[in-house]
Amino acid sequence: xxxxxxxxxxxxxxxxxxxERVQRLAAGQPDQxxxxxxxxxxxxxxxxxxxxxxxxxxxxxxxxxxxxxxNLRIPVxxxxxxxxxxxxxxxxxxxxxxxxxxPVFRRELSGLEPLEDLLAIELVQMVYxxxxxxxxxxxxxxxxGVQVVVGGSVTQEMAEAHGVAFIEIRTSDEDIxxxxxxxxxxxxxxxxQKATALRYRAxxxxxxxxxxxxxxxxxxxxxxxxxxATLKSAPDEVTGRPITEVIPNAPITPVLRRRQPIHDRLAxxxxxxxxFNYRPVTLEEEVNxxxxxxxxxxxxxxxxxVVRRSLAKGLVAKYTLDELLHMSxxxxxxxx
Numbered sequence: 001x002x003x004x005x006x007x008x009x010x011x012x013x014x015x016x017x018x019x020e021r022v023q024r025l026a027a028g029q030p031d032q033x034x035x036x037x038x039x040x041x042x043x044x045x046x047x048x049x050x051x052x053x054x055x056x057x058x059x060x061x062x063x064x065x066x067x068x069x070x071n072l073r074i075p076v077x078x079x080x081x082x083x084x085x086x087x088x089x090x091x092x093x094x095x096x097x098x099x100x101x102x103p104v105f106r107r108e109l110s111g112l113e114p115l116e117d118l119l120a121i122e123l124v125q126m127v128y129x130x131x132x133x134x135x136x137x138x139x140x141x142x143x144x145g146v147q148v149v150v151g152g153s154v155t156q157e158m159a160e161a162h163g164v165a166f167i168e169i170r171t172s173d174e175d176i177x178x179x180x181x182x183x184x185x186x187x188x189x190x191x192x193q194k195a196t197a198l199r200y201r202a203x204x205x206x207x208x209x210x211x212x213x214x215x216x217x218x219x220x221x222x223x224x225x226x227x228x229a230t231l232k233s234a235p236d237e238v239t240g241r242p243i244t245e246v247i248p249n250a251p252i253t254p255v256l257r258r259r260q261p262i263h264d265r266l267a268x269x270x271x272x273x274x275x276f277n278y279r280p281v282t283l284e285e286e287v288n289x290x291x292x293x294x295x296x297x298x299x300x301x302x303x304x305x306v307v308r309r310s311l312a313k314g315l316v317a318k319y320t321l322d323e324l325l326h327m328s329x330x331x332x333x334x335x336x
Contacts, residue, residue: 010033013036015156018170039060040131043060047068047071048071061079062105086102112125124146142162215289247276250276252290
């Protein structure tokens with residue numbers, strides 16, 4: 001079995017207990033784990049730096065994970081918060097005060113009412129979207145008489161800064177280990193997908209014809225090297241633009257709507273004439289794009305001439321002179 005390159009995993013964990021447990025669980029593993037103590041929007045620039053340094057996947061707590069997914073192009077996992085973890089934390093918090101604040105990222109959690117009756121507490125949920133709104137939520141909780149805050153490591157920093165008691169929602173060692181293993185599996189799958197994409201890219205770039213793929217709205221998703229050179233544009237300059245902006249009068253709408261290919265359509269690009277073919281791309285009987293291929297007329301004519309010459313050189317007789325029927329002496333002389 002070939003030696004596998006080490007997976008580079010980034011982990012954002014700002015609580016000391018989480019950092020220590022991640023380090024202990026990751027000890028002795030062959031892969032590389034990079035830990036950072038920032039969270040929420042503070043983690044975004046550091047995560048981007050991790051990606052530039054080759055990190056393939058990132059793990060963080062829930063709120064930070066949501067923000068990172070919106071800003072990164074690599075997979076981001078979050079440590080799970082199970083109901084039992086929340087129950088255990090609320091039970092600890094109940095020993096410090098009966099009115100407890102639970103900051104929640106973007107939307108309130110449902111189904112927590114039975115916990116209030118079970119623990120004889122008043123649970124206040126406040127929604128936050130970033131670090132600034134988290135601080136505002138804690139201040140608002142104080143004004144409402146909250147005595148304890150439960151949450152993650154960034155919440156702990158905010159609570160302590162405002163002099164409010166804090167209890168961490170802990171993730172179990174089993175869940176931490178399982179999340180790291182999931183991250184490795186996803187990173188390996190992403191590697192395979194990237195390798196496949198690079199092979200396909202090499203194949204289409206090797207084609208002498210120009211190739212342009214569009215989505216169901218006619219926007220360019222893929223363009224090969226030949227097409228980019230013909231259009232005198234880098235691939236990223238045209239990707240995302242409607243194909244009709246770079247190929248005027250391209251009949252892409254009929255191809256997408258009628259699901260019918262169009263062959264041998266002439267079009268001009270910078271005064272040069274090209275022969276285009278358009279084919280719809282279907283997935284589960286639904287059209288989700290199309291592919292246009294083209295070559296300049298000069299190449300088409302040269303190819304036709306080569307074919308004609310090759311066929312002319314290869315002409316052979318189907319019949320022999322022995323199969324020629326004749327009776328007259330004159331024909332016999334001709335045959336001889």
